[in-house]
Amino acid sequence: MTTWKAVCRLDDIPVTGARRVVRPEGDPVAVFRNAEDQVFALLDRCPHRGGPLSQGIVFGRSVACPLHNWTIGLDSGCAQAPDEGCTPSFSVKVEAVQVYLDLDELRTVAVDAVKDAA
Template identity: 70%
Template sequence: MTWVDVCAVGDIPVLGARRVARPQGMDVAVFRTATDEVFALLDRCPHKGGPLSQGIVAGRGVACPLHNWTIALDTGLAAAPDEGCTPRFAVRVVDGRVQLDGMELAKHALDLSPPTAGPCSKRIPITTA
């Protein structure tokens, strides 16, 4: 795997998210829990394409801002009774820096359409060294 540094853990609000822009495909939402766990999902709810990065993080889930579906941060699965899945991305934290798998950023979930509502905010552009 080639890991891409995207931000410091502290750049992600506690119980919030930041967006990582990709050259192709939709953005990736990087989430931080109250216990400083970090997760990454495609920034798209499986229900109507709502921007998960604008949702509310509680525990290890995020509530979509459009229709309040809860999506598990570790699996991308919608909580019952809802059904669906949001693609997840490999993420790791090294010395306080958040890193995503470069191959996944380049190739994973490129066929899905962007969110249908909400402004984009706090995007983190990917830079290569």
């Protein structure tokens, strides 16, 4: 059974923007909100050079990395071709106005990721 952790309210995430969720271990998680109020969560690291995806531009169901403009799918965490690579995605749910992330994933997913040089 999934244990959900409340991380913010929906209106704490800017429309077509992101909010960072700091974890005790590992890189933060970026929680994104698109223009249709859909919410997604990815590790806050581009698979290319580790750029902070939370600082990227959200459009549709994608985010553009602020370092090298790679397009990353918000639902999968994968780069759009011809670029290659994926960043981990996290389960997210919204109930009423509260945004939740899977607590087990927050504790375990990519906590030992090695940072690349930007």
